[in-house]
Amino acid sequence: MIGYRNSILRLSHYRRCLRQFQELGYTRVFSENLGQAAGVSAVQVRKDFSSFGLVGRRKGGYIISELLDKINQILKKDKIEKVILVGAGNLGSALLKYRGFEKESIKIVAAFDADPAKTGKRGDIPVYPMEKIFSFVRENGIRVAILTVPESVAQDVGERLVSAGIRGILNFSPVTLRLPERIIISHINLAVELEHLVYYVHAGTTKAL
Amino acid sequence: MIGYRNSILRLSHYRRCLRQFQELGYTRVFSENLGQAAGVSAVQVRKDFSSFGLVGRRKGGYIISELLDKINQILKKDKIEKVILVGAGNLGSALLKYRGFEKESIKIVAAFDADPAKTGKRGDIPVYPMEKIFSFVRENGIRVAILTVPESVAQDVGERLVSAGIRGILNFSPVTLRLPERIIISHINLAVELEHLVYYVHAGTTKAL
DNA sequence: TAGATTGTTAATCGATTAACAATC
DNA sequence: TAGATTGTTAATCGATTAACAATC
Numbered sequence: 134m135i136g137y138r139n140s141i142l143r144l145s146h147y148r149r150c151l152r153q154f155q156e157l158g159y160t161r162v163f164s165e166n167l168g169q170a171a172g173v174s175a176v177q178v179r180k181d182f183s184s185f186g187l188v189g190r191r192k193g194g195y196i197i198s199e200l201l202d203k204i205n206q207i208l209k210k211d212k213i214e215k216v217i218l219v220g221a222g223n224l225g226s227a228l229l230k231y232r233g234f235e236k237e238s239i240k241i242v243a244a245f246d247a248d249p250a251k252t253g254k255r256g257d258i259p260v261y262p263m264e265k266i267f268s269f270v271r272e273n274g275i276r277v278a279i280l281t282v283p284e285s286v287a288q289d290v291g292e293r294l295v296s297a298g299i300r301g302i303l304n305f306s307p308v309t310l311r312l313p314e315r316i317i318i319s320h321i322n323l324a325v326e327l328e329h330l331v332y333y334v335h336a337g338t339t340k341a342l
Numbered sequence: 343m344i345g346y347r348n349s350i351l352r353l354s355h356y357r358r359c360l361r362q363f364q365e366l367g368y369t370r371v372f373s374e375n376l377g378q379a380a381g382v383s384a385v386q387v388r389k390d391f392s393s394f395g396l397v398g399r400r401k402g403g404y405i406i407s408e409l410l411d412k413i414n415q416i417l418k419k420d421k422i423e424k425v426i427l428v429g430a431g432n433l434g435s436a437l438l439k440y441r442g443f444e445k446e447s448i449k450i451v452a453a454f455d456a457d458p459a460k461t462g463k464r465g466d467i468p469v470y471p472m473e474k475i476f477s478f479v480r481e482n483g484i485r486v487a488i489l490t491v492p493e494s495v496a497q498d499v500g501e502r503l504v505s506a507g508i509r510g511i512l513n514f515s516p517v518t519l520r521l522p523e524r525i526i527i528s529h530i531n532l533a534v535e536l537e538h539l540v541y542y543v544h545a546g547t548t549k550a551l
Numbered sequence: 552t553a554g555a556t557t558g559t560t561a562a563t564c565g566a567t568t569a570a571c572a573a574t575c
Numbered sequence: 576t577a578g579a580t581t582g583t584t585a586a587t588c589g590a591t592t593a594a595c596a597a598t599c
Contacts, residue, residue, distance in 0.1 A: 137590070141541055145534040149516060163556070172518040175556095176592065183558055191557050192599045214540045227436030233516060233533040239540065276543050279536070301543040303536055307358060307442060309381040317542045319535055324442040325354040326528055327488070327512055331423045331448065332350055333526045334485050334510040346566070372580070384580095385568065392582055400581050401575040 140181045141208075145237075146171045147178070148204050151197050163194040213238045217275050219290055220282030221246040221260050224305055228279060229255045241279070243269055247286075263290075270297035277301040284308055349390045350417075354446075355380045356387070357413050360406050372403040422447045426484050428499055429491030430455040430469050433514055437488060438464045450488070452478055456495075472499075479506035486510040493517055 150170040154162055164175040164182075171178070182189070187203055189195040205211065218225055221244045229244055244260040246252060252260045261269065269275070278299045282290050287306035294302060301317040304310055307325070310318055359379040363371055373384040373391075380387070391398070396412055398404035414420065427434055430453045438453055453469040455461060461469045470478065478484065487508045491499050496515035503511060510526040513519055516534070519527055 139590070142534065142538055145537050146518070146531075149534075150518075165556085169520075170518065172520075174592075179556090179558060180591080189557060190599070191597075192555060194556075208537065208541055209544045216536070216540075223436040223439040227432040228532070230432040231532065234536060237533045237537045239533070239536055277536070277540055300546060301539045303539055309355070309359075309379065311378075311381075315546065317539060317546065319539045321530065321532075321535060322355075323437070323440065323530075324446045324448070325351065325358075326530060327425070327443060327448055327486070328354050328417065328446045329351055330510045330512055330526060330528045331425075331486055332417055335418045337509060337524065337526065348566070374580085383568075388580090388582060389567080398581060399575070400573075401579060403580075 137184075140184060143171065143173060143177070143181055144185070144204055144208060147181070148201065148208070149236075151201050151204070155197050155201070159197060161194045161196055162200075164189075167195075210238050213240050214277065215240055215242045215273060215275055216277040216279060217242065217266075217270065218244040218279040218281060219246075219263075219266065219294065220280065221248075221251045221255065222281060222283070225279075225281035226255065228281065229258050242273065242275075245269075247282075263293075266293060267297045270294070270299060275299065277303070279303045279305070280310075281305045346393075349393060352380065352382060352386070352390055353394070353413055353417060356390070357410065357417070358445075360410050360413070364406050364410070368406060370403045370405055371409075373398070376404075419447050422449050423486065424449055424451045424482060424484055425486040425488060426451065426475075426479065427453040427488040427490060428455075428472075428475065428503065429489065430457075430460045430464065431490060431492070434488075434490035435464060437490065438467050451482065451484075454478075456491075472502075475502060476506045479503070479508060484508065486512070488512045488514070490514045 147167060150167060151162070153170070164178040168175040168178045182195070185207055187200060216239060218228060218241050221229065225244065229241060234241065241258055244255065244258055245263050245266050246260055247263045249262065252262055254260065276299060278294050280287060280290065280302050284306050287304070287308045288310060291302060291310045291312055295312055295316055302310065304318055304320045305323070307322050309320070312318065356376060359376060360371070362379070373387040377384040377387045391404070394416055396409060425448060427437060427450050430438065434453065438450060443450065450467055453464065453467055454472050454475050455469055456472050458471065461471055463469065485508060487503050489496060489499065489511050493515050496513070496517045497519060500511060500519045500521055504521055504525055511519065512528045512530065514530050514532070516531050518529070521527065
């Protein structure tokens with residue numbers, strides 16, 4: 134019943150693809166179709182599904198609406214998750230405007246910045262001074278934060294978030310956060326991602342093609 | 343001599359940490375130190391190094407400047423890689439302003455957007471209409487593109503990039519690009535990353551802690 | 552029935568970790 | 576020498592793929 138780490142990530146992708154199929158008017162899919170759409174093999178799809186107890190019909194494939202219901206259950210999509218964003222600079226501001234989170238039932242409810250000039254409102258999201266993090270997180274039961282502060286203060290701010298009660302951090306700063314084991318950290322290092330890509334493009338070029 | 347996939351990624355992280363150590367005035371590190379800074383085990387560090395032919399001294403650890411030189415060689419950091427960005431919306435504009443790429447010897451030399459209102463200049467980076475992609479990529483020998491266009495046009499634009507000669511794409515759109523095998527694609531789906539984090543925070547809460 | 556598709560078990564592949572030998 | 580550290584080999588762990596049995 135419990136899938137392993139990567140399969141949870143794939144579940145999110147399947148979910149997105151399934152909704153696209155649904156919009157196109159389909160009611161059923163085969164593992165083959167879904168795999169193609171999500172960029173994985175058909176076997177992978179079936180393996181993932183079976184590990185989460187998602188079943189199809191031997192010849193009729195999977196019923197999209199059923200799948201979506203169960204995936205939503207697994208991913209706990211029944212209610213909207215409220216998250217905060219810390220650091221309303223370039224990247225932070227862009228994320229505040231990003232529409233893609235809504236579909237995943239995630240809402241950025243507030244942002245925080247050390248620079249008083251940046252506080253106020255961005256669209257419908259309030260930007261508060263850093264001092265308010267603690268009370269806001271406590272009062273609203275926030276568990277997840279997006280961290281888009283400069284490298285130099287990332288560790289500090291991370292510790293503050295933890296002391297306020299944050300359990301998960303999506304870290305866009307280039308530093309490796311050193312926080313208690315129980316804190317779940319996802320690290321997106323844009324420069325490293327790009328560097329990695331450049332490396333493989335070079336490697337491909339070097340090899341005889 | 344050839345490391346495996348993940349070790350290349352870690353090499354980028356080691357590189358960043360090593361430079362920090364260097365700024366602090368250190369000239370040598372032990373695998374233990376570096377592991378802590380990069381968030382991996384000391385054994386992992388030594389394993390990675392040995393697979394790339396990076397050697398230390400049995401008791402004296404590794405010489406930082408030597409390591410950096412060799413890592414730069416491996417990651418082909420001798421010259422600046424010129425990349426383009428397609429889609430100068432919220433996220434695209436933020437990336438155009440992002441300073442983090444410079445350190446990795448990567449430079450965004452031009453951006454492209456379908457909306458004539460968005461063409462012109464952003465800081466020192468020119469934003470051209472989409473039609474210019476083909477000639478620009480050809481004339482400047484660009485191999486890597488950052489894709490920050492809306493979901494609906496991502497596949498189309500991806501195909502265009504490929505026909506212009508692009509070899510690697512850093513894809514921020516939520517769709518799985520279907521492009522020739524030889525094209526190297528890195529997929530960063532911000533919503534999925536956040537969703538994944540939320541899932542694990544929930545899972546941690548559900549479990550008895 | 553034959554063919555297509557799911558679902559599971561076994562085999563393989565790849566990455567990490569453990570154990571330890573080498574040596575400064 | 577003893578202790579600390581590297582570097583390598585072996586063991587383990589986890590994820591993917593292959594093979595195939597079940598069945599609609």
